[in-house]
Amino acid sequence: MVTEVDVLVIGAGPAGSTAAKHAAMGGASVLLIDKKSEIGAPKRCAEGVSVGGLESLGIEPNPRWITKKLDGVRLVSPNGTDVWLTSDKVELPEAGYILERKVFDKHMAMDAARAGSEIMVKTLATGMEKTDDGYLVSAECMGREFEIKARIVIAADGPESRVARWAGLNTATKPKDMESAAQFEMVGVEMEDNNCIEFYFGSVAPGGYAWIFPKGDDIANVGLGVLSTETDKSAYEHLVEFVESCPATRNAQPVELNIGGDPVGGMPKELVADSLMVVGDAAGQVNPLTGGGIISGMTGGMLAGRVAAAAVSEGDVSKKRLSEYERLCREEIGKEIDRYLKVKDYMLTLSDSELDSIAEAFQDVEFEKVSTTELVKKLIKVSPKALIKLGKLF
Numbered sequence: 001m002v003t004e005v006d007v008l009v010i011g012a013g014p015a016g017s018t019a020a021k022h023a024a025m026g027g028a029s030v031l032l033i034d035k036k037s038e039i040g041a042p043k044r045c046a047e048g049v050s051v052g053g054l055e056s057l058g059i060e061p062n063p064r065w066i067t068k069k070l071d072g073v074r075l076v077s078p079n080g081t082d083v084w085l086t087s088d089k090v091e092l093p094e095a096g097y098i099l100e101r102k103v104f105d106k107h108m109a110m111d112a113a114r115a116g117s118e119i120m121v122k123t124l125a126t127g128m129e130k131t132d133d134g135y136l137v138s139a140e141c142m143g144r145e146f147e148i149k150a151r152i153v154i155a156a157d158g159p160e161s162r163v164a165r166w167a168g169l170n171t172a173t174k175p176k177d178m179e180s181a182a183q184f185e186m187v188g189v190e191m192e193d194n195n196c197i198e199f200y201f202g203s204v205a206p207g208g209y210a211w212i213f214p215k216g217d218d219i220a221n222v223g224l225g226v227l228s229t230e231t232d233k234s235a236y237e238h239l240v241e242f243v244e245s246c247p248a249t250r251n252a253q254p255v256e257l258n259i260g261g262d263p264v265g266g267m268p269k270e271l272v273a274d275s276l277m278v279v280g281d282a283a284g285q286v287n288p289l290t291g292g293g294i295i296s297g298m299t300g301g302m303l304a305g306r307v308a309a310a311a312v313s314e315g316d317v318s319k320k321r322l323s324e325y326e327r328l329c330r331e332e333i334g335k336e337i338d339r340y341l342k343v344k345d346y347m348l349t350l351s352d353s354e355l356d357s358i359a360e361a362f363q364d365v366e367f368e369k370v371s372t373t374e375l376v377k378k379l380i381k382v383s384p385k386a387l388i389k390l391g392k393l394f
């Protein structure tokens with residue numbers, strides 16, 4: 001049996017569902033498939049997003065998928081020196097929400113369906129072949145094998161993406177650019193203020209950081225990301241040590257374990273080929289410093305969906321036509337990613353004692369507002385080393 005569509009989106013994470021929604025809104029016939037039986041589960045995410053990020057995508061916050069509205073940030077250096085940045089003291093333009101991804105991802109897929117996309121769950125793409133006017137994709141659903149003929153394929157298959165590579169794009173992430181993350185969702189977490197997210201820096205998580213993201217009452221996502229090139233231990237081993245030593249989690253119990261990769265090396269050289277676009281984690285659309293990829297991946301999905309619909313209606317699905325998506329992506333997400341790559345590389349050079357000195361210097365800094373960019377600007381102010389490395393960028 002062969003199913004025929006204008007646009008096939010492989011992967012119903014936030015990036016894929018957004019691509020499907022916008023392609024369908026533009027008038028294309030769209031099929032969105034995911035190998036999972038439940039879209040959004042299991043989650044591999046600390047579930048933090050910015051308020052402005054959702055606004056920029058035109059998504060109304062919905063209490064069904066928001067567990068917490070945040071009120072500030074606590075930054076903790078290796079010796080325990082902490083910096084509190086809360087809304088009573090500073091403006092928080094990037095203040096955010098903690099989502100319930102299992103519900104959020106489903107809602108994003110529902111939006112895609114309401115815009116006209118067809119959805120197939122428990123449907124795995126197993127390979128694809130180029131045809132004259134698109135791709136013939138092999139798929140499998142509940143033991144049944146079938147083929148999907150698509151003018152355009154949007155690869156939204158997450159951090160372990162294979163689809164773009166089937167089309168010949170070099171999107172493989174090198175080990176030095178793949179953050180290994182481990183996280184418990186925990187109960188019995190005793191935070192000093194459960195309206196703030198907490199970040200812990202230094203050798204607690206080599207190459208990354210540890211976090212506690214509150215989800216309400218005594219529940220929180222407690223996790224960390226490490227680079228395998230910076231440590232001999234696994235992310236899970238670092239997480240167990242962190243949970244045992246951190247006062248907030250010492251008495252907490254896990255109800256869920258999430259293990260996953262987060263591509264933090266930026267976008268690959270090419271995001272399009274004839275009849276193919278790649279979005280989200282599969283396209284490295286992740287902030288290299290924070291590891292956040294929900295909003296940037298959805299932005300990529302939105303741009304790809306719009307370009308796909310226009311290309312189909314014009315009858316031109318060539319690489320040249322689809323390169324509009326690549327250009328828009330580099331403008332809207334790429335510049336930020338490139339800047340934060342440099343900040344991440346700089347952070348990797350800092351020892352625990354240097355991080356402690358920065359935290360101590362931050363005690364005397366007046367913060368008017370706090371965003372990731374503002375924090376880097378203040379870092380440049382207190383650290384001559386940061387000034388040399390990052391001064392020109394911020």
Ligand SMILES: Cc1cc2nc3c(=O)[nH]c(=O)nc-3n(C[C@H](O)[C@H](O)[C@H](O)COP(=O)(O)OP(=O)(O)OC[C@H]3O[C@@H](n4cnc5c(N)ncnc54)[C@H](O)[C@@H]3O)c2cc1C
Nearest residue numbers: 011013014015035045046047048125158260280281293294
């Ligand atoms: C531990 C951890 C914490 C994180 N915390 C945050 C955070 O707080 N905030 C933030 O913004 N980002 C965070 N991220 C990153 C964020 O989770 C990702 O950037 C985001 O999920 C990317 O969305 P996506 O749609 O590109 O991919 P995914 O959400 O990974 O979705 C890809 C989908 O493709 C499907 N798929 C894969 N292969 C196939 C196939 N062959 N056929 C059919 N379906 C397929 C998968 O089942 C999956 O549903 C975190 C990541 C990790 C690992």
